[in-house]
Amino acid sequence: MEVNGPSGTLQIALTILVGLATIGYGAYSYSEQSSALDSAVEVDATITATSVTEDSAGKGVHYEAHATFNYTYEGETYTSSNVYPGTLPREFDTREEAKSQLEGYEPGDTVTAYVPPDSPGNAYLKHESSNKPFFVIGFGALFVLVGVRSAFKD
Incomplete structure (x- = not known):
């Protein structure tokens, strides 16, 4: 079974943009959590x-x-x-x-x-940390990888 990624420049760009935004949100969440734990x-x-x-x-x-x-x-x-x-x-x-x-x-x-x-x-x-920000970052990275792969496939 082959999974096709986005096709067309706009779809590829949107996929990469969503991935980068998700990575950014995960990084922000990690930073906020770390700051709250370190300075509490x-x-x-x-x-x-x-x-x-x-x-x-x-x-x-x-x-x-x-x-x-x-x-x-x-x-x-x-x-x-x-x-x-x-x-x-x-x-x-x-x-x-x-x-x-x-x-x-x-x-x-x-x-x-x-x-x-x-x-x-x-x-x-x-006073506990969570790995959830890393999962969000990983999910975003998948979007970026699929978008980049599709860009080079086209």
């Missing part, structure tokens, strides 16, 4: 709500864990709902797996939150 300041936070949301957009169903919490940083009060640092959401295959991410985060609990000083409104609860 610990503060006390109070959990106000937790939830698991279902998303069936795209292929299959996945779940995301959310925890809303209040905290004070440098005299200002903030509210955040980031369980993890960065812009890319963590997705789980089952509701139970997503719910397990919220263990120890019950409404009313006082917990440790991590505040990136350059973005104090984006505190998060779990």
